[in-house]
Amino acid sequence: MPLIKAESLKVGTLRELLRERDLSTKGTKAELVTRLIEGAGTDEFDIEDESNELKLLRDVVSSLAATVESLSKKIDSKSEKHNSDIPKKIVSDDHFNHSHSIRDIVELLPDFEPTKTSSLTAKAFIQRVRQLATAYNWNEAAVVFAVQTKLNGPAKLWFDSCGLIFENLKDFAEALESEFPHVENEADIHFRMSSYIRKPTEPVLDFFYRVYAEGRKGQTSDAAIIQYIRRGLNHGPLQNAIAPLNFQTTNELLDAVNRFLANRQRLPEASQRKPENDGHFEPIKKLTATPVKNANRVCYNCFKPGHISVNCPQPQRLERCAKCSKTGHTTEFCKSVLPASRNINQVVSDGMPDQVSRETGRITKNILLDDMVVDAFIDPGSDRTLVRESVARNSIPCDPIILKGFAGGSFVCDKKINAVITIDECVVNAVIYVVNDNLIPNALLLGSDVLLSKNRRMIIDSDGCRFETIKPLNIKPETELSSNEKRQFNEMITEFRQCFAETIPEMGRCQTKQMDIQLIHDKPIQSRAYRIPLAKRQVVDRIVQELLDNEIIRHSNSTYSSPIVLVKKQNGEDRLCVDYRAINEATRKRPYPMPTVDEIMSQIADSTYFITLDLFSGYYQIELTESSKQYTAFITHNGQYEFNVMPFGLVNAPMEFQSVISGIIRKMKSKRVINYIDEVIIGCRDIAEGMDLLRELLTILKNEGLTLRPSKCTFFARKIEFLGHTVSENGIMPGTCKINAVVNFPxxxxxxxxxxxxxxxxxxxxxxxxxxxxxxxxxxxxxxxxxxxxxxxxxxxxxxxxxxxxxxxxxLALYKPTSFHEVHTDASMIGLAGILMQSEDQLTWRAVFYYSRQCSDAEQKYHSNELEVLAIVESLERFRLYLLGKRFRVITDCNAISSTKTTTPLNHRVARWWLKLQEYDFEVTHRSGSRMHHVDALSRKPAEPSAHPNTVADLIMVVEINENDWLASMQRQDPVLKGIIDVLSGKTQSTQESQLKTDYKLKNGRLMRRLGSDLKFVVPNPVRWRVVRSHHDDVGHPGCEKTLARLRDYFWFPMMRRYVKSYLASCVECCFNKIPTGKREGKMYFEEIEPIPFRCLHIDHLGPFPRSRKGNYHIIAISDPLIL
Incomplete structure (x- = not known):
């Protein structure tokens, strides 16, 4: 065998050579090559050194190659026959025109990598291999060899390490499926399907089959697949078209989608740019047959081309229920019983009346149609109200109208009924058009002609929808208008009725701006709570519940908290106010540029009529950012709450409000609309111009979501007071109110x-x-x-x-926002006074505004410090427009006032007054009375009579107050009560669980005792004495029965009477001051003392006292008179 370079060897061979030399086999191929060359001392190796397994594998490969070569010859001879038998979709003709080598087989086989989600499962991979092998008539041995090369990732590592040789595909498939089983439950499939959303560039059919294929993996029902496809289509026209249609199978849905796409392709290009399914209805004068136009249209009734459903000769299809597969009703009205076991993939929307379906977003409601109760589908996007033909009674012919938007097509309606619709006590006389039963999902479809009828309002929330009759506004202009002008004005007010609010539920919320609170440090601020009388806690609960119901506040777990104060209004009602002084000190102040008075006045100088507008609880219409809500938290005895909206008392609130109003004014085209803080004024030369400007502003307010208070608005006045000036058609004159204190000086x-x-x-x-x-x-x-x-x-x-x-x-100087300002105040038993001072250099001060008034009979009895505070409060309220949004100084001759801003807690009367000043940024400076003669004179000769100005509660709708709920924390430190709490909360089990749940209840994390229909707070043992003391010592030392009565109103603990008797018997003040009942003690007898120790002893006892740590509760005193 020739020598082979190490770089040319396969990884398996390299590892085998490394094992023979006891070297590590871990690492990349480059690392293996380097390690092998260093260990062997050469870079060329003889393949003869291979292991027996590798030799065996080489022999198998050789035999397979010979087999494949013979098979290739057979394939050539039979290629023509196979070419005619194999479907064209499986393989192209080119694959049969040449012999199939191992490389060809490898190219046709799919890859298998179990770690990739896009890869086939082991079972699907084997099925694909067998399909290809059957289609191409491959030799099994060749397939087994080729399929091993398509393993990647963990599958390849498994095959390399298993050391097995597979002789047939069956053994390989069993081993592969056993090693890489496909484990996937239905919940995983539903989770993936629920996240599928069609991309804007993705074809609709591609998305359909993507969801369909995923559903078929887990054998998901057609109903569930249809719901997931509907939800993720991301195609408005198509979703609107199929919304009223019910599909039993995915094939029906696919047919509807194909028809919709086919119809859109036939529409002209201009029509595709503006979809037809916009929900509007167009009247037609004459219906004509247009066979050419409808030649390519598909009927939705019989699914045949050449006509539309309204002209279909076949009987109309009946709507079929998806639950029981029967016709004549839908799922909502199906009376069949579902099987006992419902699979997770069965998505059924059982729409209930007056309910929002979370799957489809549909809102249904039971309404009264004449004298018949029907289920109505709420559809504000429809211009007309429709009724099913099976429900309509006494229908009459009408001029045909085209209903557009149904499955991309249209429906010609030529019947209607006149009926009385009653919705939540709102009665509407309506014209209702009759349509086929299968065109709308419910018996009745309520359109905008009914939903948005005159003086009606529809409110939609998570619980469904409700209808209200809008109370007409009685607004009269200040100037007498002509009949035509009066009609236009009333029509405008009616049109923009939602821009006016007379109650908190009608109040709007700003849609474009939120208040963000930024602190200068991250240290939580937890101010000490002010105590609230137990008798007033029910008042706190009632007010908090009102704020919760109107979503002004919400429950909170913030680490910040501010105290609350219960404030009494002039009419005797109570208000809750929050003391945000600590939060304001830590708040990063937000500067906001205020316009100059000259600049503002010049915009309305030549006006003849004036319109002044005031927002309804303007602060409450501005929401807080989510991160800022925690800073507004306050605590009551029933829990902690925080504001959803901007509360009164935050230092940056005026600037935020000014920013919102200024943003609205900037959107106005005309410059004749001005504002300063919360005052908005429209100036106009004539009534027509005023109407146009008012309409423009109301339109902006409507889009912003803001509402006005009609009782505080004036329309088309001839003269107004603004920023200390009198503005009229004659020009701008100095206001008399700012100098009345001097002019009327007696x-x-x-x-x-x-x-x-x-x-x-x-x-x-x-x-x-x-x-x-x-x-x-x-x-x-x-x-x-x-x-x-x-x-x-x-x-x-x-x-x-x-x-x-x-x-x-x-x-007297004209006010300039950029100057320095001071407020000089003084008070006497006769009156209150204040002067707004202005300076350019802080050296020379000039007066801008004078104010003084007499004290009432009640105020004359106030302490001098309280009168000084009242003078500051009323002076700042009078000068409010000049001082909001800027830093200024208050000068007073009362030294005690200097520390009032930081004193905690405040005197209750002072606290109520001082809460009005939280929105101002000022410091208090003391100045001797000898330097305050100017303001002292005004206070001793006040110009205005005594009055009852708005109290804090009249101006504030905010909440505060409370004590630390130490009793709740002590309950969890009592081992007995903690055990009961654990059982009730489910943390532990007990054999007495049923009895404990009968006797006790957890409410807001507190353990309460059930006594009939009442719940009483369970007092822990260690703090009973403290609770009894607060109901006895702190309220005038009442007797046993009165003390018990007070305690039983709120608390409970075992043997309460015995404990109270014991406590009262040991009360020192009661023993000293109260005469005991029963026979009086006799006079003590004295005798001569003999000078002998312990000859005579004096013995007495005291008690019972609260039990000591050692269990004692009496004291015995023994003395020897000789020693004394």
Whole structure:
């Protein structure tokens, strides 16, 4: 034998040579060659050195080659006969025109690699090999040899290592299938089929056969395969076309698909660009036969070409049920009983009334058609309402209309009925068109003509759909309109009714913007909860449930939490408000540029009419990003919750709201629409222009998903107040409200009042030319030698002149958002006051806005600190538009107010007021009263009468408050209660499980005791004393029965009465202050003490006390009077 280079040897030979030399056989071929050359000292080897197995294999190959050569000759002689017997789809004619060598056989055989999902299974691989061998009449020995070369991956490694020689295909197939069995359950097949979605470039038929082939691997039913094909078609026109059709077999579905594709190919190019199945209906004036046009159309009734189903001479096909295979009804109305065992591949959609089918996305609902209850299919995409012919009664002829969209074709309808449809107490008189039973999936198809009828609204959710009658709005314009203008206005309001909300369920949600909260650190913030009285917890539960029902909040497991405060409104109702001060301190502030007042005013300066719009609970219409919701979490006694929408009190909320409104205004074509924070104003020269602008804005609001509060909107007003200015058709004038506090300052009647007024004017004396000369008559009254107060005409002139100077430039400045601002506040028992100050350099300050009002009788009794806080709150609310979105300073002469912003917890009254200020970014600075005469004067002579401004609860619809639920955690530390909790939650088993489930219940993770129909909190043993103390010591030390009554309202623990009696008997205050019942103790008897130790002992006992660690609960005191 000649020498062969190591590089030319096969891997098996290399490994055999390495084994003979005790060398490693692992690695790539290059590594094996290198290792063999280094071990043998040469790169040429004699094949004679091969093992016996290799020699035997070589002999087999030689014999096979001889056999194949003889077979090739026979194949040549019989090629003509085989060429006529073999199907053309299996192999081309060229394969029979030459002798088949081993190489030819190898080329025709498929590969087998078990690790690839696209590869054939072992069983399928062997079946393919046998089919080819039979078709080509191959010699079995040649096939066995050739098939071994098609093994790849693990299969090749298996064959190389098994050391077996297969003489026939049967033995090879058994060994291969045994080594690589195909294990695949039906669930895997369904999982893959459910993920199949047709690619946009993939032919529809290719996708059909891809899903079909996968289903046939696991013997999946036709019903399941049809559902998977429907779901993954990704072809809108085709899916719409086959949606109303029911298929029993995949062949029926394939026929429908082929007909649809064939019809589309025959359509003109323009028609293919705009599919016909858009669900619209076109009236026709005359029906004419068009045999040429329909010559190539296929009938959907008899499946023959040349006509359409409406002209089919054959009887109409009846709809067949996919469950029982009977005609006359569909699956939804089938009364047959399914077999007891349902296979996983049986996909059956048992549509129930008023239910959303997750497989098909269809919504059905029981409705009343005249006096008959029918199952209706909700289809807002249809222009007409349709009814099955078998259901319609008293049908009448009508002008024919073409119904487009059924399986890519059309249906001519010439019958209708007039009926009364009742849906959820909404009654509609409808015209319903009659169609064949097999064209719609239910007895009735509700189209948009009924669903979107006037003053009706359809709401679709996961539970189905419901219909509501829309309450018409009663909106009256401020200006008298002509009859035509009034009609246009009312029609517009009705058309955009969904843009107005009068209740929270009607409120919209912004579709284009979400609020994102970013903190400056990742450390969780868990503020200490404020305590809420037990009697108020039911109020908290009710409000939380309302917010949950309206999806304003949701349950939470956030690591952040803020306290809540229960706030009482003017009408006596309670509101829940969240204290977000800690979150606001850690929030990264978002700057947002505010437009200048001059720029805003110039856009509406030449308007005649004005429209002002206000959003309904505007903050609640802006959703939070998913990552931001955790930061708004708050805790109540029944769990933790977080907001889905932007709550009141977040420091960045005003800027986010301004951003949303500004985005809407930017979409307007006209520049005559302006906004500042939450105020939107439309200016127009005439009514027609106002109508056009209002329609444009309402259209944008509708697309954005936002809603307005009609009671706060004004339409076509002649004059409005905006940013401290009065805007009318006469131009822009300074508003009177900002100077009322000065203009209405009363005439002084004493020296003290004169001094107060001069304190106000003296603060701005640098802006008043010749101030000293003007004020001289007033300052003369302050001289010590003048003892009698006398108000002269000169004093009156000076007084009025100074007020005039204070209410106009240069003392009163126009507001500039880019300037620095301060709010100076003061309060007295007489009134509250505030002045908005502005400066360009923080050195010279000028007034922008004055505010003062009298205190009510109740407010006059407040503590001075509370009045100072109230002055700040009301001043900032009055100056709100000027201060939102910017940093400013509050100046007060009350030093205690400086720490109010960071004090926790706050006084309840102060806390309610202070919550209104969470959206402002400010700091509080103390300044001595001697430097605050200007604002002190306004507080002592307020211009406005006392009023009852909106409380926090009137302005906030937010939630907060609670205590740490330490009782729930203590339950899990009590071994007895923890065992019960484990049994109820299924973690452990117990022989008393049924009894425990009867007596106890887990609610929100807390163990509750069933007492009749009530659930009481189970109090752990270690904290019973604390619970009793809170219901006895903290509420005035009531007696045993009252204490028990309080406890039994919420709690339960064994032998409660005995424990309470024991606790009350050991209460020191009760023993000291209360006179015990029964016979009074007699007076203590004293006797002379003999000077002998232990001759006389005094003994007494105290108790019972709470049991000690050693089990004692009484104290015995013994003393020797001699020692004392």
């Amino acid at each position: 005439t002084p009647t004493s020296i003290t009042e004169v001094r107060s007024f001069l304190g106000l004017t003296g603060f701005f004396r640098k802006f008043v030319q010749n101030y000293a000369l003007i004020a001289k008559p007033l300052t003369s009254l302050l001289r010590n030698q003048i003892r009698e107060f006398k108000w002269t005409e000169e004093c009156e002139i000076a007084f009025n002149l100074l007020k005039k100077h204070l209410s106009e430039e240069p003392v």
